[in-house]
Amino acid sequence: MLSRASLRGRFHLIAAALTTLVQLPAVLWLCWLTRTPLPALVAVLVSPPYLRQLQSPWQTTAASPTTYLALGWWSACLVFDLLLVPTGLAVQAGAPFGAAWGLAGVLALGVGADAVLGRPRLRRRVVRVEGLPPELDGYRIGQLSDVHCGPHVPEERVASWVARLNALELDLVTVTGDLITHGSSHVEAVARALGGLRARDGAFACMGNHDYFTDGEHLVRQLRCNGLTVLRNEGTVIERNGARLYVAGVDDTWTSRDDLERALAARPEGAPTVLLAHDPDLFPKACSRAVELTLSGHTHGGQLAVPGVPRLSLARFITVWTAGLYRRGRSWLYVNRGAGTTGPPARLGAPPELAVITLRRALGVTGRHRQP
Template sequence: MSGRTRLRGRFQLFATLLVTLVQLPTVLWLCWLTRTPLPLAVAVPVSFPYLRQLQSPWHTTAPALSTYLALGWWAACAVFDVLMLPAALAVQAGLPRGVTWGVAGAIALVLGTDSVLGRPRLRKRVVHVEGLSPELDGYRIGQLSDVHCGPHAPESRVSSWVARLNALDLDLVTVTGDLITHGSSHVEAVARALGGLRAKDGAFACMGNHDYFTDGEHLVRELERQGVTVLRNRGVVVQRGGARLYVAGVDDTWTSRHDVARALAKRPEGVPTVLLAHDPDLFPEAQARSVELTLSGHTHGGQLGVPGVRRLSLARFVSRWTAGLYRQGRSWLYVNRGAGTTGPPARLGAPAELAVITLRRA
């Protein structure tokens, strides 16, 4: 047996133990409720096809239906596990047993379904910029991040995200890295889809770590052939009437290609700057160089977290800047949770998103 086969076997064993623990409280409760082993007989065939073909945290050969069915079921079980204690306390306090447990089950099913089938939310934020020209007051920037075009985010799905942004009639549209999952199979597809982005002042992108899990130069060529300007440690000046905006992009940090100083080297003095940086850990350096707005992604908001509490998510293992809007001095950072996923195509407590940032005079 090869080392790779042993590693895959150990990972499958770990994943099986983990999902068993997640399902166990819910399945045992359902068995007790129905007085039959039927819930257990359902849980096993739902989980087995996905687990059997799981090769790594990022790859499985299981068909889409069994993948979404298993992940949605596990997410629903996780939510129900959390709700079991408060539901039991509510019943003990006198609330109707059937209604209480029915509501808990409905919440679990809704959130479980949404975790695998939910469409990205549209997030709208306002950033106040000191010294912003009146011509740029109200300037709207769209952000699409962490597309991860691949088996779970095909070209048609990416195109639907593009269409939603196009419908907003934006001033500028940005794509902040991780356009593909890995390999070359979806390079042309994601370039075609993103080539459909439309905004008054154009579409700009920066590279993420996954974009070098293939031939990065090939990806850049395809994107630019489709009309997307890729900013790798460089910037361009966008003109709006008599006002100017400097739009810059930083290359990938994981492969040490990033160079913030170089990206800002040609920034005209006094011109507000929007920096595309896939990795939010570059924000302190951007702030030190007086960048007004940094747009990042990378964290996915953890993909798994406590709803409404951005500090409590798996993203804390990736960066201190987990999701949403941050401010230090006169510099702002927006960390996009991303539209796609890496690893299992599921989110719980960290919904996918598209963002629109509006610039306003401070």
């Protein structure tokens, strides 16, 4: 059996090989275009300092300018690699040589910078619910997911996301799991930040798999002490002018703590249901129980995806429900790409997000639907 030192050495070797492969086409082409070794020099200066920080595929030391510079550069190189063929074809078709390659370079640098510095997008979606009471028509639900408070996501950043949602004056706000990265160092910090969430009918949370990479019970206590309602295989009824909405939450699936039957046990007959379930793979079970809306996270939209093609992402390796809005019959699923990151603090083609879901009365449309 390999020792920890041997495993780390093998990981560093693989990481160095992958980053070299990502950079090589762009660097060689840029060296030829510029007739200088400057691109190669940048690659040599940027990559080794960050690679030395890596401890595992999903763990590095605290973020630093070196981290963001390296990840932004690699992201830009990858985008430039993808643009090599179409840009070359455009030049052959008559596009000005300098303008075409200049545009490719600017686009690659812009996407690379956004991959490490981009703030969460605000996604607004409408879900049409069969049998929704008129009193709940237009009901707005905010969703924050996959916060991953830790070395790369400090308390101040989480608090800024909270402030953005609060400014929308929502009816309900939800947090769908993975509040920390791992360990106990940021439990109090994330609880304080999320405790600032405000909505007319309250703030509700469910647990994710990373939330048990520490003492999960301690995390729950801290969240509740700061004012969040943590739903662990349970639900609560919200009333609006006599109309009822059932808000339920299931516990983590990875540690087999989830129990959908218990979560729905107190659901009033006929009341539309919003289910908080970190893992989107629970959606088929939710459909079988006629849950109108399931809010999930977990996937990060892959965190690495082909820009503009959300279906082509690393999330495909873990689930078919990768990101966005899905429908089966009367049941809807929204998979939030999340606001934080795990592992390298970069997102390429899968930008971070905050979501607002507006409930509307159904117009008699049936079938299946997907909206990114």
